[in-house]
Amino acid sequence: MDNPKRENSRRRFLRMAAAAAPAAVAVAVAPNAAAEVVKQNVPKSRGLRDTEHTRKYFESARF
Numbered sequence: 001m002d003n004p005k006r007e008n009s010r011r012r013f014l015r016m017a018a019a020a021a022p023a024a025v026a027v028a029v030a031p032n033a034a035a036e037v038v039k040q041n042v043p044k045s046r047g048l049r050d051t052e053h054t055r056k057y058f059e060s061a062r063f
Contacts, residue, residue: 048054
């Protein structure tokens with residue numbers, strides 16, 4: 001194994017693997033954490049309210 005290019009390639013691979021593992025965990029966890037924040041900050045809806053504004057919209061959207 002006197003090939004320095006091959007050893008350099010292995011070292012580079014191991015460095016990249018060591019850096020990629022925490023990044024992969026962060027990517028896997030981040031969407032779940034963001035979803036929890038959104039769920040906590042969104043007010044619970046009671047559905048569409050019947051207002052003058054919504055009636056005008058529905059009339060204008062008729063085909």
